[in-house]
Amino acid sequence: MNVTLRQLHVFQSVAATRNFSRTGDAVGLTQPAVSRCITELEAQLGLQLFNRTTREVTLTDAGQRLAARLPRVLEELDNTLLDVQEMATARRGRVRVASSPTLSANLMPDCIAHCQATYPGLELLMLDRIQSAVLASVLSGEVDFGVVIDPSDREALHCETILTEPFCLACPPTHRLARKRNVRWADLQGEPLVLLDHDSGSRRLIDRALADHGVAGPVAHEVGHPTTIFRMLDAGLGISVIPTLALPPDGLAHLAVRPLLPRVDRDIVLAHRRHRALSPLAQTAWELVRGVAAQRLIKP
Structure with a gap:
């Protein structure tokens, strides 16, 4: 009827x-x-x-x-x-967000703290996972959205870039490159590299930058987290290319960090399933993460 x-x-x-x-x-x-x-x-x-x-x-x-x-x-x-x-105006409930390791360590804690202070009834639950697992959890609907490094395949995703940051060099302070104010990618030629492994969303971008600048330095070690890289550099096992956001807020006391030229950036992206609108509560969390990231903008 x-x-x-x-x-x-x-x-x-x-x-x-x-x-x-x-x-x-x-x-x-x-x-x-x-x-x-x-x-x-x-x-x-x-x-x-x-x-x-x-x-x-x-x-x-x-x-x-x-x-x-x-x-x-x-x-x-x-x-x-x-x-x-x-x-439409609800501010109480749980929003599940998956993020890749460097973002879980260096961006999401500020987002969670800001959420608790601004929206006490909104629980921002973070799942710390490798990039491929973050994207899988977004596509399966396990989480409301993900915070990832620029994904190579966006066909099934709606993405918004919230932060752009450069890669930089980290090395022991006694290394020859530590004496330079700015280091060129070509200067890495022949150096043993300690890099994030291929589960990291950044590794694809680092490999492409090295290839674009003709660097054929051997990859001596591949690890899953920047903290492991820093310990290996402390031990004199090589040098590394890392995203700026991976640096601790207080810097690295025992390592030298130098800009890499020409500048190569990575994008930090919020992603949810394409053609699936966020709930109003998840949209509030999305905008909160975007706002916190805007305060972390990396200067050129």
Whole structure:
């Protein structure tokens, strides 16, 4: 049946007033429009709801049954619509966010702290995973969205870049390159490199930058986390190319860090499934992460 809310509200008013003209005044319709609504409703139901004469309007048995039950139905519908509408301003609940390791360590803690201070009812739950697992959890719907390094395949994702940062050189302070203020990619030629492994979203970008600048330095060690890189450089096992965001806030006391020229950047990206809108609560968390990242902008 193609019954409209307007027809039901008009019926309810006529049942109460027993007058088409007074109903028209109450609901903002002309008397013919009220009559048409009732006629269309009766046609959909296949029943006459009112007995009409020139002197009075009375409910039929079918009309009495509908009039008795309709107020509860309309009230429940109104409550349901109000409940759904409140989602637009909801600030209470849990949002699941997956992020890759360097971002989990160096961006997300600030986001979680800011969320607790700004939206106490919003629980930002972080899943710390390698990049491929982050993307898989986004596509499966396990999490609301992910925070990743520029993904190579965006076909199934809606992505927004929230931060762009350069790669830099880290090396022991006694290394020859530590004496330079700026280091060129070509200067890395022949040096043993300690790099993030291929589970990192950055490794693809680092390999491409090395190839673009003709660097054929051997990859001496591949590890899963920047902290391991720093310990290996402390031990004199090579030099490294790392993203700036991977540096501790207080810097590296026992290592030298130098810009790499020409500058090569990586993008930090928020990603959710394409054609799947975020819930209002997840959208609030998305905007919060974007705002915290904007405060971490890396200067050229």
